Amino acid sequence: MDFSWLTDPFYQRYLWTGFVNTLWLVAVSGSLGLALAVGVALAQIRGPRPLALLVRGFTTVIRGTPLLVQLFFFYDGVGRLLPAIPGVQESLLWPLLRDPFFYGALTFTLSVGAYSGEVIRGALLSVPPGELAAGRAFGLSRWQILYRLWLPRGIQMCLPTLTGEMILLLKSVPLVSTIALMDLLKAANLVRDETFLVYEPLLLIAGIYLAMTLVLTAGMRLVETRFPGARPARSRRRRLLPG
Numbered sequence: 001m002d003f004s005w006l007t008d009p010f011y012q013r014y015l016w017t018g019f020v021n022t023l024w025l026v027a028v029s030g031s032l033g034l035a036l037a038v039g040v041a042l043a044q045i046r047g048p049r050p051l052a053l054l055v056r057g058f059t060t061v062i063r064g065t066p067l068l069v070q071l072f073f074f075y076d077g078v079g080r081l082l083p084a085i086p087g088v089q090e091s092l093l094w095p096l097l098r099d100p101f102f103y104g105a106l107t108f109t110l111s112v113g114a115y116s117g118e119v120i121r122g123a124l125l126s127v128p129p130g131e132l133a134a135g136r137a138f139g140l141s142r143w144q145i146l147y148r149l150w151l152p153r154g155i156q157m158c159l160p161t162l163t164g165e166m167i168l169l170l171k172s173v174p175l176v177s178t179i180a181l182m183d184l185l186k187a188a189n190l191v192r193d194e195t196f197l198v199y200e201p202l203l204l205i206a207g208i209y210l211a212m213t214l215v216l217t218a219g220m221r222l223v224e225t226r227f228p229g230a231r232p233a234r235s236r237r238r239r240l241l242p243g
Contacts, residue, residue, distance in 0.1 A: 005195050018187035022173050028105045030166055033112025040117025041124055062114035068175050075103040075179045100181040116165050123158035156227050163220035167213055
């Protein structure tokens with residue numbers, strides 16, 4: 001195994017840029033995607049029928065088509081049509097609209113919103129009606145029941161599944177190597193092309209992704225234990241013990 005190329009600042013710059021872009025894609029897409037997922041879930045449960053049908057069609061299309069196809073659609077399709085629209089290139093949004101990071105983040109945000117939206121929808125429907133009735137009995141308004149009781153309880157129930165969705169998002173990021181955006185996989189491929197080393201760059205980024213997955217999993221487990229209403233694991237174990 002030859003890892004001497006890691007001391008070359010030229011390759012270090014490749015890897016660092018790819019690592020930073022990967023982290024930003026996960027952070028931006030994960031945050032915006034989860035916010036969109038809450039809206040998707042609530043629109044299907046409590047929204048007017050036309051909106052519910054529209055959102056259901058959105059989730060069906062996003063979940064029924066390959067993520068790579070969606071990425072090509074936005075980057076190669078929408079991204080190349082926008083310059084033909086008069087005034088777009090002169091607008092303040094053009095620096096954003098011509099950046100491949102925008103299309104990668106947009107694609108992953110919609111994907112997280114569709115998949116996690118269905119997860120949150122199922123969790124909200126699983127909240128016992130008695131808990132919501134108790135909130136109404138205490139005089140809480142519909143808005144207070146939503147953001148203080150129903151939504152936190154539903155998210156608490158599906159946090160382990162959302163952890164899996166975030167891990168899937170992290171593992172989907174290498175798809176952006178197919179467009180003009182530097183990520184860890186594209187950096188590894190550039191190193192392979194220039195050094196003719198096959199395994200070493202791939203083993204390196206595999207180790208980086210494994211480390212990021214462990215950190216992400218640990219972070220989400222911490223969120224689970226600190227989430228409002230969650231009981232500490234030790235307390236639960238003590239309750240199960242006799243006496």
